Structures are given as structure tokens and as C-alpha cells.
Amino acid sequence: MASGALHKKHHARYINRELGWLDFNQRVLDEAENPATPLLERLRFLSISAGNMDEFYAVRVAGLVDQLRDGTGKKSPEGLTPAQQLDTVRRQAWHLQQEQQRIWGAMLDELEESDILLKNVEKLHHHDQEWLTTYFEKQLFPVLTPLTLNPTHPLPFIFSGGQALVLRLREPKTSHHVMDGMVVLPAQLPRFIRLPDKHDTIRFVMLEDVIAHFAKRLYPGLHATRVSVLRIVRDLDVELEEEAEDLLNTFEKAVKERRRGACIHLEVDGHLPKHLLRKLGVAKDEVVHLSTMVGVGDVKQLIVSDKPELLFKPYHASIPQRVLKHDGDYFATIREQDLVVHHPYESFDTVVHFLQQAARDPDVLSIKQSIYRTSHDSPIVDALIEAVEAGKSVTVEVELRARFDEEANIRLARALETRGVQVVYGLAAYKTHAKMILVVRREGDHLQSYAHYGTGNYHPSTAKIYTDISYFTCNPVLVDDCARLFNCITGAAVPELHAVAxxxxxxxxxxxxxxxxxxxxxxxxxxxxxxxxxxxxxxxxxxxxxxxxxxxxxxxxxxxxxxxxxxxxxxxxxxxxxxxxxxxxxxxxxxxxxxxxxxxxxxxxxxxxxxxxxxxxxxxxxxxxxxxxxxxxxxxxxxxxxxxxxxxxxxxxxxxxxxxxxxxxxxxxxxxxxxxxxxxxxxxxxxxxxxxxxxxxxxxxxxxxxxxxxxxxxxxxxxxxxxxxxxxxxxx
Missing domain, CATH: 3.30.870.10 (Endonuclease Chain A)
Structure with missing residues (x-):
């Protein structure tokens, strides 16, 4: 399938950035239909494309909405006003989401052919009904909160990405409409509940269907009919006062405020009562009706390890042979010759082991590193803490403005400071996006520096799926430039570099x-x-x-x-x-x-x-x-x-x-x-x-x-x- 049905005019000099991003996500979605890719991996591409759309709405669409509301927006390089961009983007995004629905519907048939079934709760055999009843009573009922939607019960706050089941409640005898009900789906619960396997068949039911099926337990004495499942995406951008005296505390406050951002996008799979739309504060053009399911990103929960034939063959990255020839001594390897490591084909452990060796080597005097993103349990962080506890000088530049990793980086900064690491936050007006490590080691009667320059983040998890290059060197010019650039970050002095731009x-x-x-x-x-x-x-x-x-x-x-x-x-x-x-x-x-x-x-x-x-x-x-x-x-x-x-x-x-x-x-x-x-x-x-x-x-x-x-x-x-x-x- 050709991607990019956006139909930019031939004479336009530039292609709109937002539409270009949607074209990219269309290419991602098209992989969900690539017959050369295993079924569950295609399902993963579908999930990824849906997750991408969430962030697109939360950041890019939200930005256009803000420009429109504030009247501050300028025309794009293609000559489009914010209103024109917003209209075009929403139409194309709607088309992409409808494609996701179509592909998901087709995949249900393919999954069934591969003995992975999504079952109708109402049609389950009585043995499965008994199992599901027990599951509901023990695993769901204690954490669900039934709500009624009327003037005396304010609408509950639903976080970005949150979903809720809307029910119509009636008198069982007269069928008189009493009120509307809502049950917010707890994010900690699986959207797809796996039933006991039957004859090598993997079976699931959906959380909202189970809740609707047992709604009488939540609303005793009333008959509940499912109306819709809704899903909200909020404005998640963070605005930071760059002149703040305490950057860490200011940013921490801004991140907390982001959680209650305005609703920017609403997905529904049915028809919501008008009073509910008013309470949610969404305009008509911010609502997208989906025919199959909201929250398509959740389909990744169906990617089961029980079906290895439906997944890519496992690949295990290894340490470069040059390092192994030197018995894992990175300093000796780099002194012999600069080292290139191609991730994920060669293991990111090379970067981790380099830092661990530096932390444990008594001749290493100092370590400096920039961190833009990393994992919550990163061995890199452990190595840096080990180094400072061994008496080395350790300085880490933590970038607080790594979008959607802000909270993780705040926790990281506080944890490093607690253990004695010198933490800096770079320059207020500039994000630090460079990926660098500098290790200074005493060798004989002189100091020798070793540098790592990377194209990707120091993130062990994403390093398994991102293609990046790590470059280790002790070239005197390159390590000196690395030191000067770190001094710029920590001391705000304009550096004079010899080779590195x-x-x-x-x-x-x-x-x-x-x-x-x-x-x-x-x-x-x-x-x-x-x-x-x-x-x-x-x-x-x-x-x-x-x-x-x-x-x-x-x-x-x-x-x-x-x-x-x-x-x-x-x-x-x-x-x-x-x-x-x-x-x-x-x-x-x-x-x-x-x-x-x-x-x-x-x-x-x-x-x-x-x-x-x-x-x-x-x-x-x-x-x-x-x-x-x-x-x-x-x-x-x-x-x-x-x-x-x-x-x-x-x-x-x-x-x-x-x-x-x-x-x-x-x-x-x-x-x-x-x-x-x-x-x-x-x-x-x-x-x-x-x-x-x-x-x-x-x-x-x-x-x-x-x-x-x-x-x-x-x-x-x-x-x-x-x-x-x-x-x-x-x-x-």
C-alpha cells in the first residue's frame, strides 16, 4: 500500500511538518499489513502506530490548538495558518485512525486462524462463565468504582490515555431510564483478560465487556446497557520558565500540572450523551468515532510468547571481537585503535562495561556524562554511583526537558545527588542533547582521557531496538573537545573546539x-x-x-x-x-x-x-x-x-x-x-x-x-x- 495520501501540492517548496509526521506513522501502520512480517509483530506495529497517534495529539495537535486559541500562531513555511493546519491534520489523523480500525478488524480473523481468539463474553460456555465470575469478584470488583452521571456527582477526572465505560441504567421492570453510569477502567488492569487455554487455543475477553456483563453487581437493582467506551488524550506539553531560580523544583511543579491538561482528543465507540460531552469540555471536532475499539495501542497485550512462530526469531547481540581479544579491557582496546559499536547488532553492554571498568579502576580519576534518557533501573546509573563511592569525581548532566521522561529524570537527578554525584542541569535556554562520556585516567606520569560519543541515548532498553552508533576514542583532539564541551555545559562558557562541531x-x-x-x-x-x-x-x-x-x-x-x-x-x-x-x-x-x-x-x-x-x-x-x-x-x-x-x-x-x-x-x-x-x-x-x-x-x-x-x-x-x-x- 502506498503511504502518504496527504496530497500536498506539487508547487509547494516544503512539506508541512505535521503532515510529514502523519506520513511517517502511515508507513509504520503499513508494516502491520506487510506479509513478510510475522503476525504478532504486525500486531505490534499496529499498536505502535496507535501509541504514536496519542503523542501526536498530546503535543503537535495541542500546540496548534494553543496557537489558535491564543491568536499567536504564524503561518507555516507552506503558507498555512494554524486553523488550516489543524483542519488538515485532523482530517488526515481521522483517516489514519479509521485505517487502524480496518486493520484491527482484519487481524482478528488472522488471529483466530492462528488459535488466538477474542471471545464474546455473552456467548461463553458455562465453565468459562464460572471462571469469569470468580475472576470478576476477586480481581475486578474490589478496584472498580461505579459512578452516576448527574448534577450531584461531578465527572471523575480521567488521565490522558484513560478509558471509561458509559452505561445506561434503567428500571428492570419498566425499562424507564433512570440515569447514566460510568466506570473508569483502572490503568493497572489488563485490557485483554486471558481465559484458561482450551485445546491449545489462546482466548481473551475485553475488560469493558466483562464489566458490562457484571454491571448488576456494580448497580444493584438496575438494568445496565452498554452505551460506549470513551478514551481521552490530554494536552501534555510542559511550559518551563527559563529564568527560574530552582530549575529542578520549577520543572517538577510543571510536570505535575501537566497531568491535568485540557482534553484535546476524545475517542468513542458509541454515542455519548450530550451532557457528558459538555462536562468533558470537548468540541465536536475533537471527537473521533471508532467502529471497532478505542485505544488500539492496547492490542500489544495480545502478543504472547506462547506463539514463537508468530514472532521474529530472537536475536542476541554480542560484545565486539576486538574487546574480547583484550579480555574485556576497554582502555586497552581503545588505546590500540578507535572502537565503533553498531547497536543493536552489537550489544549496548559495551557502553555499560566501559563505565563499570572506569568505576572500578583505581587509576581512573573522574567521569563525566550527559544523560538525556535512560531506563529506571539503568546499570549505567549504578556504575556512576559505584564510581563516586570509590572516591572518583563524577559529574552528570541530567536533561530535565526530555519530553515524557521528565519525571524519570527528576527522580534520577535526586537519586544521583543523594549518593554524592555532582548533578548539573545544563543551560536553561538550551536542552543538552549531546551524548557524551569522558573518563580521565592516570597512566604512568600523565593523564589519559577516553571519550564516548553516541548517536543515541544511554538507555539499555531502547538500545535493543534502536539502530545507533557508539564511538570510543582516545584521540587527543576529540577527547579535548569533549572536555571543553562539558565545561560549556557546566560552566556556561563558550567553548573553542578544534574538530567537533x-x-x-x-x-x-x-x-x-x-x-x-x-x-x-x-x-x-x-x-x-x-x-x-x-x-x-x-x-x-x-x-x-x-x-x-x-x-x-x-x-x-x-x-x-x-x-x-x-x-x-x-x-x-x-x-x-x-x-x-x-x-x-x-x-x-x-x-x-x-x-x-x-x-x-x-x-x-x-x-x-x-x-x-x-x-x-x-x-x-x-x-x-x-x-x-x-x-x-x-x-x-x-x-x-x-x-x-x-x-x-x-x-x-x-x-x-x-x-x-x-x-x-x-x-x-x-x-x-x-x-x-x-x-x-x-x-x-x-x-x-x-x-x-x-x-x-x-x-x-x-x-x-x-x-x-x-x-x-x-x-x-x-x-x-x-x-x-x-x-x-x-x-x-
Whole structure:
């Protein structure tokens, strides 16, 4: 199915950011119908697309609503007012949600064919009815609160994502309508209740159906009829006073206030009483009627381990062979040569073990690290605490403004401070999004520094499904730049870096210089070529620069995961620009930029960078970001000649963007190549080899034509990267 039925006009110079994000989520949803993907993994893609929609409403739509209400909104780069954007976005979002309903309905039949059934409570056999009665009395009844909807009973507060069952209550004899009732579905209870298995068949019933079935226990003496299930999404954006004296306490208060944000979106699967809509405070255009079920994201509860044949094959990442050759000594490995680790194909444990070794090494004097997102039980945090308890100087920059991880980061900051870690919160006006670790170690009569630069977060869980690059080095210039950038974060001094470009000051001008250098090569009769890999391409100035480069004769390939506001392939504007997007088992998250510098890519002479920054205005101008040059010969060959090359040539999971802004799947061709499969197979093969793998440039012919994808935990399109509009949606 082609993605992107949004129908941007051919003459528009840019593609609307919000519609671009919906196009991305459509590509995610289309994976739910990909016949090459196992059934339960397709169900996971359906769930992910629904979760993405929640964050889209809570952040992006909420932002447009605020602009409209405040009268502060300006026209978008495409010339649309906030009202026009809101109308267009809501129509397209409605279409996408209806597609989710259709796909869910079709999947019910496929699940049944695979002996996973969703049963009708009213039609259960009496043995199942007996079991369900016991379950209701012991597991549900004690935690349910029946409410009546009338002037003396105010509407209960329902958190964002919360669901409630609405009932019509009647006199049993006269059928006279007495009142309406509501039962809020406790978030801690499963939406899908698993019945005892029967003849190898897995069976479920839905929570709201069970509650409706036993409604007489909640409303004795009345007859209850199900009216609808409703689901609310609230405005979850956080506004922070940047001049606050106590950033931590101010942000903690703002996060608590967010929980009671205005209702921005209401899903219903029936017809709600008008007085209920008034109490909820929702406008007509904020209500979406769904034919099958609200809260499609909950279908992930049906992904059972009992059916391994319906899941991706498990993949277990390993430690790089070079580290194992040095018996796990990371300092020795890095001193020998810079180390590139490609996640999730190579284990994120490399980062954890690096920190653990630093914490336990008596010669290590200090550790500095930036944390944007991490897990609640992160071994990285344990290593940092272990280091400070061993007497080392430990400084951690915790970014409080990582959307939807704010509360987790507040808890993290307080926990680290309690254990003696020096915690800083960076610069009030700029999010710190750079991913860096700096370890200083005494070696003989001098101090040696080791740095880790990453394209992804220090999050062990998402590192299993996000494709990212870790780069370890003791290159004197790069470790010195790392130290200077940390000093900028902690001391607010403008750093003078020698090689690493950083936002908000030097990444943009560095990129501009690199792109213009490719134009100069073309004018001089040499090749001009650029390969870019990122999550989002939105910055208008950089897009205009790429348009200019295309017109000058530079060949440009962009591999973008989510939003792309650039319009490729338009004659006279961007005919030399190709935009591709890989959607599959893993979430493409690495940022890699390659410039041929007068040579065709891939080339040993190319200028190559990894970065924490996407090409978005916020990343260029309002964040602390790092863009690191890769000059080590082997690291350069690995990142450009293998990792980026394979992404550019993937044909099994790739979509290509059309000049009208729509997307279509790339034809597999005679030698299909899946980047995800290639890297898994290569890493597995390396484990069986003795010595260091050669890291050859992949041949597209190496991928078998009908090779099936494989997975560990989940595909990988997280929930909107928290997103500041990025698509999982979380901003990573």
C-alpha cells in the first residue's frame, strides 16, 4: 500500500511538518499489513502506530490548538495558518485512525486462524462463565468504582490515555431510564483478560465487556446497557520558565500540572450523551468515532510468547571481537585503535562495561556524562554511583526537558545527588542533547582521557531496538573537545573546539560549508555527492541549501526515519535529491553525514561525521549537540563503507519519497537487501570467527531474496519520541 495520501501540492517548496509526521506513522501502520512480517509483530506495529497517534495529539495537535486559541500562531513555511493546519491534520489523523480500525478488524480473523481468539463474553460456555465470575469478584470488583452521571456527582477526572465505560441504567421492570453510569477502567488492569487455554487455543475477553456483563453487581437493582467506551488524550506539553531560580523544583511543579491538561482528543465507540460531552469540555471536532475499539495501542497485550512462530526469531547481540581479544579491557582496546559499536547488532553492554571498568579502576580519576534518557533501573546509573563511592569525581548532566521522561529524570537527578554525584542541569535556554562520556585516567606520569560519543541515548532498553552508533576514542583532539564541551555545559562558557562541531554555534555553519564545498567540486568538474542519515529533516535553511546543491549538480541521498519537509525529485529544484526511509524490525536512529569531497561515495577520502543532531531548527539553534568527525581509517570504513552504504542500498524495508510528498515501497529488485538482516547475520557470523572481523562492504546480492525479518523485543517505532514531534514520537 502506498503511504502518504496527504496530497500536498506539487508547487509547494516544503512539506508541512505535521503532515510529514502523519506520513511517517502511515508507513509504520503499513508494516502491520506487510506479509513478510510475522503476525504478532504486525500486531505490534499496529499498536505502535496507535501509541504514536496519542503523542501526536498530546503535543503537535495541542500546540496548534494553543496557537489558535491564543491568536499567536504564524503561518507555516507552506503558507498555512494554524486553523488550516489543524483542519488538515485532523482530517488526515481521522483517516489514519479509521485505517487502524480496518486493520484491527482484519487481524482478528488472522488471529483466530492462528488459535488466538477474542471471545464474546455473552456467548461463553458455562465453565468459562464460572471462571469469569470468580475472576470478576476477586480481581475486578474490589478496584472498580461505579459512578452516576448527574448534577450531584461531578465527572471523575480521567488521565490522558484513560478509558471509561458509559452505561445506561434503567428500571428492570419498566425499562424507564433512570440515569447514566460510568466506570473508569483502572490503568493497572489488563485490557485483554486471558481465559484458561482450551485445546491449545489462546482466548481473551475485553475488560469493558466483562464489566458490562457484571454491571448488576456494580448497580444493584438496575438494568445496565452498554452505551460506549470513551478514551481521552490530554494536552501534555510542559511550559518551563527559563529564568527560574530552582530549575529542578520549577520543572517538577510543571510536570505535575501537566497531568491535568485540557482534553484535546476524545475517542468513542458509541454515542455519548450530550451532557457528558459538555462536562468533558470537548468540541465536536475533537471527537473521533471508532467502529471497532478505542485505544488500539492496547492490542500489544495480545502478543504472547506462547506463539514463537508468530514472532521474529530472537536475536542476541554480542560484545565486539576486538574487546574480547583484550579480555574485556576497554582502555586497552581503545588505546590500540578507535572502537565503533553498531547497536543493536552489537550489544549496548559495551557502553555499560566501559563505565563499570572506569568505576572500578583505581587509576581512573573522574567521569563525566550527559544523560538525556535512560531506563529506571539503568546499570549505567549504578556504575556512576559505584564510581563516586570509590572516591572518583563524577559529574552528570541530567536533561530535565526530555519530553515524557521528565519525571524519570527528576527522580534520577535526586537519586544521583543523594549518593554524592555532582548533578548539573545544563543551560536553561538550551536542552543538552549531546551524548557524551569522558573518563580521565592516570597512566604512568600523565593523564589519559577516553571519550564516548553516541548517536543515541544511554538507555539499555531502547538500545535493543534502536539502530545507533557508539564511538570510543582516545584521540587527543576529540577527547579535548569533549572536555571543553562539558565545561560549556557546566560552566556556561563558550567553548573553542578544534574538530567537533556543536550546536547552537558551529554545526549549522559547518554543514553549510561542507555542502557548498560539494558544489565547488562540481563546478571544478569533480564529483559532488552527499549521503545523509537522520531522523528528521525539517530545517528550512538547510533544505534550501540542499535544493541549491541539487541545482548545482550535487547528487544527494537522504535516509530519513520520520519527518521530511524537503520535496525530492522536483525538476529545476531537487531532481538530484533522493529521499528514502527504512521502516522495519528496528528503529533507525543514527545520525551520519558523509560528503564525497570530490570523490564518489563511498570513498576513503570522504568527510564523515556522526552526530546527536537531526536537521531541525531546534537541533541547530536551541540545543547542545555534538557532530564528531570520523578520521580513524578503520572507523571511517566501517561507518561509511558498511553501515551507511547498506542503509542507502536497502531494498526490502525501504520507502522512497515522491515529488508530491507521498511515499511508495522500493522494488526489491533482483538482489534484495535488508539492512537489518544483513547486520544481524554479519554480527552472528563474526561471533564464530577467530580474530577481528574484516568489516567488508556489503554486496546487495548477499541478502537472500525471501529472507524474513527477525526480532527480539519489539519492532522499533517507539512511541512518538517524546517527543517534540519526532516520531516514535519520542525525541531521542
Amino acid at each position: 556543536f550546536s547552537p554555534l558551529t554545526i549549522r555553519p559547518t554543514l553549510e560549508k561542507l555542502v557548498r564545498n560539494e558544489m565547488d567540486h562540481v563546478r571544478a568538474g569533480r564529483p559532488g555527492q552527499i549521503w545523509l542519515k537522520m531522523n528528521s529533516l525539517v530545517d528550512r535553511k538547510l533544505i534550501d541549501l540542499l535544493y541549491e546543491a541539487s541545482q548545482a549538480g550535487v547528487q544527494i541521498t537522504v535516509v530519513v526515519r520520520g519527518i521530511c519537509s524537503l520535496r525530492p525529485g522536483v525538476p529545476g529544484l531537487s531532481e538530484r535529491i533522493e529521499v528514502r526511509s527504512i521502516v522495519g524490525r528496528y528503529l533507525e536512529h543514527a545520525r551520519v553525514f558523509a560528503f564525497g569531497d570530490g570523490h564518489e561515495l563511498p570513498s576513503d577520502n570522504a568527510k564523515l561525521f556522526i552526530a546527536s543532531a537531526d536537521w531541525m531548527k531546534r537541533n541547530m539553534d536551541r540545543r547542545i549537540e555534538a557532530m564528531v568527525p570520523i578520521t580513524d581509517k578503520d572507523a571511517h570504513a566501517r561507518i561509511l563503507g558498511e553501515i551507511l552504504f547498506t542503509n542507502v542500498h536497502d531494498t526490502l524495508q525501504t520507502w522512497t519519497m515522491l515529488p508530491n510528498g507521498g511515499w511508495k515501497r522500493v522494488e526489491p529488485g533482483p538482489t534484495p537487501l535488508s539492512a537489518h538482516n544483513y547486520f544481524m547475520e554479519k554480527a552472528s557470523a563474526s561471533d564464530k570467527e577467530a580474530g577481528v572481523p574484516a568489516n567488508p562492504q556489503p554486496d546487495p546480492a548477499e541478502a537472500p531474496a525471501n529472507h524474513q525479518p527477525v526480532s527480539e523485543d519489539a519492532p522499533a517505532i517507539p512511541q512518538p519520541d517524546s517527543h517534540e514531534g519526532e516520531g516514535p514520537v519520542k525525541e531521542a
